[in-house]
Amino acid sequence: MFAHIFMNRLRCLLRDKETIFWTFAFPLALSLFFYLALSNIGKGETFQEIDIAVVNDSRYQEDLYFKTALEEASKGEDRLFDLTLATEEEAGKLLENGSIKGYIKAGDQIELVVKESGMYQSIIKSFLDNYSQTFKAVETVLRNDPKKYQEVMESLKDRKNYVKEVPTAGGKPDIVINYFYTLIAMACMYGSFFGMRETSDIQADISPLAARINIAPVHKLKAFLSSICASMLIHLVVMLALLGFIRYVLNIDFGPRTGYVLLTMVIGSITGVFFGAFVSALVKKSEGIKVAVLIGVSMLGSFLAGMMYIDIKYLISMNVPFLSWINPVNLLTDAFYSLYYLDDLSRYALNIGVLSGFATLFCVLTYLILRRRKYAGL
Amino acid sequence: MIVKVRNLVKRYGDLIALDHLSFSIKEGEIFGLLGPNGSGKTTAINCILSLLKYDKGEIEVFGEPMTPEAYHIKRNIGIVMQNVAVFNELTVYENIDYFCGLYIKDKNLKKQLVEETIEFTGLNEYRNFRPKKLSGGLLRRLNIACGIAHKPKLIILDEPTVAVDPQSRNKILEGIRKLNSKGATIIYTSHYMEEVEQICSRIMIIDKGKAIATGTKEELKAMISLGEKITVESYDVSGEQLARLKQLPNIVSVEYSNPLIEIKSSKGKNNLENVLEFIKKENIPFGKIYSELPTLNDVFLEITGKELRD
Numbered sequence: 057m058f059a060h061i062f063m064n065r066l067r068c069l070l071r072d073k074e075t076i077f078w079t080f081a082f083p084l085a086l087s088l089f090f091y092l093a094l095s096n097i098g099k100g101e102t103f104q105e106i107d108i109a110v111v112n113d114s115r116y117q118e119d120l121y122f123k124t125a126l127e128e129a130s131k132g133e134d135r136l137f138d139l140t141l142a143t144e145e146e147a148g149k150l151l152e153n154g155s156i157k158g159y160i161k162a163g164d165q166i167e168l169v170v171k172e173s174g175m176y177q178s179i180i181k182s183f184l185d186n187y188s189q190t191f192k193a194v195e196t197v198l199r200n201d202p203k204k205y206q207e208v209m210e211s212l213k214d215r216k217n218y219v220k221e222v223p224t225a226g227g228k229p230d231i232v233i234n235y236f237y238t239l240i241a242m243a244c245m246y247g248s249f250f251g252m253r254e255t256s257d258i259q260a261d262i263s264p265l266a267a268r269i270n271i272a273p274v275h276k277l278k279a280f281l282s283s284i285c286a287s288m289l290i291h292l293v294v295m296l297a298l299l300g301f302i303r304y305v306l307n308i309d310f311g312p313r314t315g316y317v318l319l320t321m322v323i324g325s326i327t328g329v330f331f332g333a334f335v336s337a338l339v340k341k342s343e344g345i346k347v348a349v350l351i352g353v354s355m356l357g358s359f360l361a362g363m364m365y366i367d368i369k370y371l372i373s374m375n376v377p378f379l380s381w382i383n384p385v386n387l388l389t390d391a392f393y394s395l396y397y398l399d400d401l402s403r404y405a406l407n408i409g410v411l412s413g414f415a416t417l418f419c420v421l422t423y424l425i426l427r428r429r430k431y432a433g434l
Numbered sequence: 435m436i437v438k439v440r441n442l443v444k445r446y447g448d449l450i451a452l453d454h455l456s457f458s459i460k461e462g463e464i465f466g467l468l469g470p471n472g473s474g475k476t477t478a479i480n481c482i483l484s485l486l487k488y489d490k491g492e493i494e495v496f497g498e499p500m501t502p503e504a505y506h507i508k509r510n511i512g513i514v515m516q517n518v519a520v521f522n523e524l525t526v527y528e529n530i531d532y533f534c535g536l537y538i539k540d541k542n543l544k545k546q547l548v549e550e551t552i553e554f555t556g557l558n559e560y561r562n563f564r565p566k567k568l569s570g571g572l573l574r575r576l577n578i579a580c581g582i583a584h585k586p587k588l589i590i591l592d593e594p595t596v597a598v599d600p601q602s603r604n605k606i607l608e609g610i611r612k613l614n615s616k617g618a619t620i621i622y623t624s625h626y627m628e629e630v631e632q633i634c635s636r637i638m639i640i641d642k643g644k645a646i647a648t649g650t651k652e653e654l655k656a657m658i659s660l661g662e663k664i665t666v667e668s669y670d671v672s673g674e675q676l677a678r679l680k681q682l683p684n685i686v687s688v689e690y691s692n693p694l695i696e697i698k699s700s701k702g703k704n705n706l707e708n709v710l711e712f713i714k715k716e717n718i719p720f721g722k723i724y725s726e727l728p729t730l731n732d733v734f735l736e737i738t739g740k741e742l743r744d
Contacts, residue, residue: 060535064524071523260485264519268580271483271513272536273505431486 057274058282065286075249078351080294083243084301090239091306094232105138106176109150109159112141116162125187126160136183160184231366234393236308238363241388243298244324245354248332250287252346254280255336255422261431262340280426284329291325311396316404320395323411324388330418331384337425357385387411435497436461436588436619437482442491444477444643451477452488453643459621459636464614466634467623468730474643475623476516479592482621483513495588509537512586512618516593518577520565527552527561530579537584551583554612556605571602578606582613589613590621595629607633627730639734646737651730658736660686660728661701664709667721669693675716682708693721 069075110116116123130139142150147159151171158170158180166184170177197208258280260267269279299321302308310317335353336346360383362369369389373380380386387407394404437459444452452474459465467475480486482493484502493500495507520529530548538544552558555575565573574594582589591610595603610633614620624630630637631651638648647654661684671690679695680688684702688695699705706725713720735741 057536057539060532064521064528064532064535067528068521068523264515264517265521267480267485268513268515268519268533269536270485270502271508271511272533273508274536276502 057278061274061279061282062286065283066290069250069253069287069290072253075253076294078249079243079246079291080298083239083246083298087236087239087298087302087306090232090235091308094235105135106179107138107140107156108180109140109142109147109156111144111147111159111161113144113162119162121191122162122166122187129183136179233308233396234362234366234369234389236302236306237389237392237396238358238361238369238385240295240299240302240321240392241324241361241385242354242358242363243295244321244388245328245331245357245385246350247287247291247295247325247328248335248350248354249347250291251284251329251332251334251422252336252343252350253332254284254287254329255333255426256343256346257283258426259337262336277423277426284333288326288329291329292322295321295325309396310392313395316395316401317392320388320391320408323408323415324384327384327411327415327418330415330422333422334418334425337422354385357383361386361389381410384411384414387414435459436463436495437465437621438492438494439478439482440492442478442481442488442493444474444481444486444488451643452481452491455491455640455643455645457638457645457648459619461619462614462617463636464610464620464622464634466630466637467621467640468625468627468630468637468734469623469640470625473625473640475625475640476592477643478640479513479590479621479623483511483590509584510587512581512584512589514578514581514589514591514594516596518565518573520573520576520580522565525562525564526557526568526576526579529565529576530583533580534583537586547583547585551579554582555579555609569599569602571598571605574598574602574606578609582618586618588619588621590623592623593625594622595624595626603629627734631730637730639730639737641734641738647733654730654733655728658728658733659700660698660732660736662699662705663726663728663732664697664699664706664723665726666695666697666709666713666718666723667693668695668713668718670719671695675718678716679709679712682712684708 110126126137126139129135130137140147140150140156142159144159144161147156147169150156151159151169157174157176158168160180161167161169166188168177168181168184170180194205194208197204256262257266258269258276260270270276272279296318299310299317303310331353332350335349339346339349358364360368360372360379363385369380369386372383372386380390387410391404391407391411394401394407398404435458437457439458440456442452442455443450455474455478457465467478469475477486481488481491482495482500484493484500484504495504496510498504498507500507521532524532527548530551531544534544534548534551538547552561555578557572557575557579560568560572565576568576574597578591578594581591589610594610595606598606607629610620610622622630622634634651636648636650637654639646639654647657649657669692676688676690676695679685679697684699684705685697686700687698690696697709706723710723713723731741
C-alpha cells in the first residue's frame with residue numbers, strides 16, 4: 057500500500073506544474089537574476105594600484121629615504137602605486153589627460169599635485185603624511201638620543217592590532233553569497249507547497265478527494281505518511297538541483313563543508329514541507345488563501361533574513377533578536393553563513409537545533425490535527 | 435439488512451440537519467434518497483460512511499456498527515461523491531487504478547478490475563486523457579468508475595448526474611441498473627424525481643432531515659389523494675365555464691394559465707371522459723388534451739405543501 061500511494065503521489069506531484077514552478081523554477085530563475093544583478097557587487101571595490109608620477113629631479117634623487125619608501129610602495133603584487141618618473145612638465149600633462157591621479161614633488165616639504173579630490177588622492181596624501189610623520193619622528197630621536205634608534209625602529213614594526221582574529225572556515229569575505237543563502241533558505245521553505253497539498257488531500261473537510269481517500273480502507277496517517285514521503289523526496293531532489301545549479305553553474309561558494317551544507321538543506325526542506333502541512337491543516341480556507349499565506353510568510357521571512365537588503369538581517373539580529381530566532385529562513389541563512397565563515401560549529405549547531413525544533417513542532421501539530429477520524433462538518 | 439440507520443440526529447449549531455432519521459436497506463435494492471437540496475441526503479450518507487460525527491443514533495453496515503476503523507466494512511463499500519473527486523494530474527486509467535489499488539492488493543486482479551471498469555463505463559478511448567480534457571459527462575463517468583472499480587457490495591451514489599447531459603445521464607442510469615443486476619446494493623441520492631422513479635426499487639422522501647415517506651413508487655403515489663392530472667389546451671374559456679368544470683365529480687382543482695387548463699382529480703373512474711364530455715357540451719374550442727398520473731413531485735407537494743424543485 058505504501059508503494060502504491062507513494063508512486064502515484066510522485067506522479068501527481070511531478071505533473072503539478074504550479075507546485076513545481078514555485079518550488080523549482082521560481083527559485084532557479086531568481087538565483088539567475090541574483091547572479092546577473094549582483095555579480096558586479098564587490099568587484100568595484102577591488103583595490104587597483106594608483107597611477108602616480110614623481111618629478112624626477114635632483115631633490116628626488118638625493119632624498120634617498122623618500123625615494124626608497126616610494127619605490128618600495130610601488131613594488132610587488134600588493135603594490136600601492138604604479139610609479140612613473142617624469143619631468144614636472146610631463147607629470148603635469150599626465151595629470152591633465154587623466155593618466156595619473158597625482159604627482160609628487162620631493163623636497164623639504166613634499167608636495168602632492170592633484171587635479172581633483174577623491175579616494176585615490178586621499179590614499180596618496182595619507183601615504184605621504186605617514187612618511188613625513190615617521191621620518192620626522194626618527195629624525196628627532198636620532199638627533200636627541202641616537203642610542204634609541206633600535207628601539208624606535210622596533211616600535212615602528214610593532215604596530216598594535218585592535219582587531220581580534222577569529223578562526224575562519226576558509227571562506228573569502230563576499231557580500232553576495234548571503235543573498236544566495238537566503239534564496240536557498242526561501243526555496244527550502246517553499247517546500248511548504250508540497251506540505252499544503254498533502255494535508256489538503258487527506259483532510260476530508262477540505263476536499264472531496266480527501267473525503268474519498270478517507271472512505272477507503274487505508275489508515276489515514278499511513279496514507280499521509282506515504283504521500284508526504286513522496287513530497288519530501290521530490291523537494292529534496294529539487295533542492296539538490298537548485299543547490300547544484302547555484303554551486304556549479306553560478307559558481308557560488310559554500311565552503312568546504314559539503315556534508316553539513318547538505319544536512320542543512322535536508323533539515324530546511326523538512327521544516328518547509330511540515331510548515332506547509334501545518335498551515336494547511338490549521339487554515340480552513342480555500343487553496344488560494346493558503347498559497348497566499350505560505351508565499352507571504354516565506355517572503356517576509358526572506359526579507360527579514362536579508363534577501364532584498366542585507367542590512368535588515370543585522371538590524372533584526374541587533375534590535376529584535378527574538379524575530380531572528382523564530383524566522384526559519386533566517387536560521388537557515390545563518391547556518392549556511394556559519395558554515396562558510398566560521399571554523400567553530402557552535403553557531404551552526406544552534407541554528408540547526410532551533411530549526412529542527414520547529415520542524416518537530418510543525419510535524420507534531422500537523423499530526424494532532426490530522427489524527428481526527430470524523431469531522432463535525434464537511 | 436445491508437444498512438440500518440436508527441434515530442440518527444445531526445445538528446450544526448441550532449440547525450437540525452438530520453432529525454431522528456431511521457431507515458433500512460435490504461440486499462439487492464436500489465434505494466433512493468429523494469429530497470430537495472439541503473434536505474439532509476448527503477449528510478445522511480456522510481454519517482453512514484463514518485466521515486461525519488453525529489449527535490445521536492446508530493448506524494450498522496453489513497450487520498456491524500460503522501466506525502472509521504472498520505476497514506473490513508469499508509472494503510465492500512464504493513462511493514461516488516456529489517463533487518468529482520479525482521486527481522487532475524493522473525490519467526483516466528491511472529485514477530481508476532489508484533482508487534482501485536486502495537482496496538485491492540493483488541496487482542493482477544487490480545489490473546483486471548480496472549480494465550473491466552473502463553469498459554463498463556465506456557471510457558476506453560479516453561483512458562490516457564487527463565480529467566481536464568474530459569467533458570462533464572465523461573468526468574462524471576470517471577468519478578463513478580473510481581468508486582466502483584473494486585466491485586463493492588454496497589455502492590453509494592450521491593447525486594451522480596448533476597450537470598450531466600441527457601445522453602451521459604442515461605448511460606449512467608443504465609450502468610447503475612447493470613451494477614444492481616450483478617448483485618450490488620445501491621443507495622442513490624438525487625433531487626431529480628424522474629431519475630429516482632426510473633431506477634429505484636424503494637424510495638425514501640426526505641425533507642429538513644426528516645423521512646416523510648418511504649416505499650416503492652407505487653406505494654408512495656398511493657399515499658396521496660391525487661389520482662390524475664388532466665391538461666387541456668384552450669384559448670377561449672370563460673370563468674363561469676371553469677367554475678362549472680370544477681363542479682364535476684372527483685375534480686379537486688382547476689387552474690387556467692392561458693392557454694392551459696390544469697385539472698386535478700382525485701382517484702376515481704372516468705375522470706378524463708367526464709372532462710371531455712363537459713368540453714364538448716360547453717363548446718369550448720381546444721387543442722391538445724392529455725392526462726398524467728401523479729409523480730413523486732405530487733407526492734412531495736401533497737405531503738409538504740411545497741414543490742420538490744423549490
